[in-house]
Amino acid sequence: MKKITDGKSYIDSLRNRNLIVYLFGEKVKEPVDHKMIRPSINAIAKTYDLAISNPDLASVVSPFTGERVSRFLHVCTSAEELVLQNKMQRKLGQLTGTCFQRCVGMDAFNSLYSVTYEMDEVNGSVYHSKLKEFLKFMHQYNLVLGGAMTDVKGDRSLAPHQQEDPDMFLHINKRTDKGVYVSGAKAHQTGCINSHWMMVMPTMRLSEADKDYAIVGAVPVTAEGITYIYGRQSCDTRSMEEGSIDVGNAEYGGQEAMVLFDNVFIANEHIFMDGEYDFAALLVERFTTYHRRSYVCKSGVGDVLIGAAASIAEMNGVEKASHIKDKLVQMSHLNETIYATGIASSYQGFKTKSGCYQCDDMLSNVCKHHVTKLPFEMAQISQDLAGGFVSTLPSEKDLNHPEIGKLLKKYLKGSSRFSSEERIRILRLIENMTMGRNAVGYLTESVHGAGSPQAQRVQIGRMMQLEYKKRLAKSLAGIEVKTDKNMIINELGDYFERVFDTN
Numbered sequence: 442m443k444k445i446t447d448g449k450s451y452i453d454s455l456r457n458r459n460l461i462v463y464l465f466g467e468k469v470k471e472p473v474d475h476k477m478i479r480p481s482i483n484a485i486a487k488t489y490d491l492a493i494s495n496p497d498l499a500s501v502v503s504p505f506t507g508e509r510v511s512r513f514l515h516v517c518t519s520a521e522e523l524v525l526q527n528k529m530q531r532k533l534g535q536l537t538g539t540c541f542q543r544c545v546g547m548d549a550f551n552s553l554y555s556v557t558y559e560m561d562e563v564n565g566s567v568y569h570s571k572l573k574e575f576l577k578f579m580h581q582y583n584l585v586l587g588g589a590m591t592d593v594k595g596d597r598s599l600a601p602h603q604q605e606d607p608d609m610f611l612h613i614n615k616r617t618d619k620g621v622y623v624s625g626a627k628a629h630q631t632g633c634i635n636s637h638w639m640m641v642m643p644t645m646r647l648s649e650a651d652k653d654y655a656i657v658g659a660v661p662v663t664a665e666g667i668t669y670i671y672g673r674q675s676c677d678t679r680s681m682e683e684g685s686i687d688v689g690n691a692e693y694g695g696q697e698a699m700v701l702f703d704n705v706f707i708a709n710e711h712i713f714m715d716g717e718y719d720f721a722a723l724l725v726e727r728f729t730t731y732h733r734r735s736y737v738c739k740s741g742v743g744d745v746l747i748g749a750a751a752s753i754a755e756m757n758g759v760e761k762a763s764h765i766k767d768k769l770v771q772m773s774h775l776n777e778t779i780y781a782t783g784i785a786s787s788y789q790g791f792k793t794k795s796g797c798y799q800c801d802d803m804l805s806n807v808c809k810h811h812v813t814k815l816p817f818e819m820a821q822i823s824q825d826l827a828g829g830f831v832s833t834l835p836s837e838k839d840l841n842h843p844e845i846g847k848l849l850k851k852y853l854k855g856s857s858r859f860s861s862e863e864r865i866r867i868l869r870l871i872e873n874m875t876m877g878r879n880a881v882g883y884l885t886e887s888v889h890g891a892g893s894p895q896a897q898r899v900q901i902g903r904m905m906q907l908e909y910k911k912r913l914a915k916s917l918a919g920i921e922v923k924t925d926k927n928m929i930i931n932e933l934g935d936y937f938e939r940v941f942d943t944n
């Protein structure tokens with residue numbers, strides 16, 4: 442194995458791996474050459490190419506090897522580095538218009554770094570040093586890590602050990618002196634087929650009865666016993682057609698697959714939690730705090746949509762109308778709101794005992810909660826500005842037809858400053874981002890990725906400091922406020938309510 446240095450060597454590294462991937466009821470021979478899968482591989486390749494064109498943004502000097510590696514493999518040692526993650530994510534969203542699939546792995550490394558440290562401190566385990574060894578290995582070859590947290594979960598009202606079928610959550614079947622064997626299924630796995638390794642992690646708070654579900658470990662994506670079933674996306678087969686117009690974004694796309702684990706081996710040196718059920722909630726919380734502000738990626742994708750909306754307005758000849766300008770202002774306002782809350786969470790990052798920086802929980806949840814809604818309003822405005830052709834355009838084959846093609850181009854012309862094809866391409870891009878393949882990333886992933894909306898509301902509710910705020914109000918209203926043993930004082934001299942674990 443050679444170190445991956447650019448997009449091309451990354452794509453080469455994925456060849457001949459004999460992964461078991463099902464798509465349309467058949468095994469895929471070589472995912473790299475599959476026309477429906479390739480755009481998702483191109484999106485990750487872009488993360489490597491950006492590291493060459495803008496090394497300060499998308500790469501770091503590895504503390505393990507002294508060589509440059511992707512920022513996606515780096516554990517942050519300052520708030521500035523958390524901020525740079527967000528800046529890189531926005532840039533990649535702008536360059537690909539889609540999900541570039543690497544942030545779950547990045548956020549898994551960062552959260553595990555502090556959690557393994559704190560676990561070892563309490564239990565005398567050696568997970569942290571094993572994690573550092575694994576990080577060093579990933580840096581040596583500059584590899585891609587996927588993050589496998591979400592289990593299929595069965596009946597949502599039941600804990601893992603209460604499920605009728607124990608495989609509804611990934612769990613340990615067997616322990617040997619060399620490692621453990623796990624079975625279960627992880628759903629919606631972003632970029633898993635395009636990764637080199639996967640980090641399996643529990644998806645929720647666990648109790649003692651769920652001990653065998655408290656497993657964190659790194660698995661090569663090629664491991665025996667793993668089967669991938671590729672997820673369908675709206676309009677996905679357009680990538681398999683001739684031409685580059687109807688697909689909207691011919692080069693880039695996202696990827697999700699279901700991953701089935703049938704007695705998959707995890708070696709001892711790659712196990713970073715085994716049975717410590719009382720640390721599962723801490724890991725989920727730290728991971729989601731990183732990951733919910735990673736959704737600033739959507740502000741980069743939003744920049745593309747704003748550009749498409751402004752372009753179609755020009756192509757329709759209406760760009761000077763005041764309501765059009767106002768709608769573009771509204772889109773920008775929404776988009777910057779996402780970015781502002783995400784990057785603020787990073788700027789408020791603080792040092793954990795391990796030395797790794799953790800971002801601000803409240804602002805991260807506020808960022809992701811905006812993401813569950815604001816891209817939908819932006820999509821609505823872009824479709825408003827596009828006009829009805831965003832959903833009724835004839836096909837590329839009709840445009841190129843020897844008899845009707847000329848007539849179609851004549852009738853599909855807008856402002857004389859642009860060709861019909863240019864107008865059609867922008868309409869197809871808006872379709873792609875708001876109803877087609879990349880609406881998976883821009884809209885549905887925005888709702889559910891890193892947890893459905895209610896998950897953020899629960900966290901915001903836990904952190905909203907109502908008692909403290911009531912004291913502020915009462916004090917100004919002239920009501921006497923007494924010292925309360927449940928309040929703690931922070932370094933700025935403010936009283937804060939103790940946050941109790943209510944789940």
Ligand SMILES: Cc1cc2nc3c(=O)[nH]c(=O)nc-3n(C[C@H](O)[C@H](O)[C@H](O)COP(=O)(O)OP(=O)(O)OC[C@H]3O[C@@H](n4cnc5c(N)ncnc54)[C@H](O)[C@@H]3O)c2cc1C
Pocket residue numbers: 545588589590591593594597598628629630631632697881882885886889890891892893894895896
């Ligand atoms: C495009 C995409 C990419 C993703 N990428 C990844 C990835 O790379 N890695 C990964 O690990 N995960 C990934 N996810 C998974 C994501 O985190 C989950 O989709 C999310 O946590 C919701 O889980 P679910 O899909 O099982 O929906 P559910 O949990 O079934 O949620 C459906 C609804 O039920 C509600 N609900 C759920 N449980 C309860 C309950 N106990 N009581 C009351 N209401 C409840 C929810 O609030 C929601 O409204 C991705 C998801 C998407 C859509």
Ligand code: SF4
Pocket residue numbers: 539540541542543544545631735736738739882886890
């Ligand atoms: S949805 Fe955004 S944060 Fe998540 S992996 Fe894709 S690009 Fe990264």
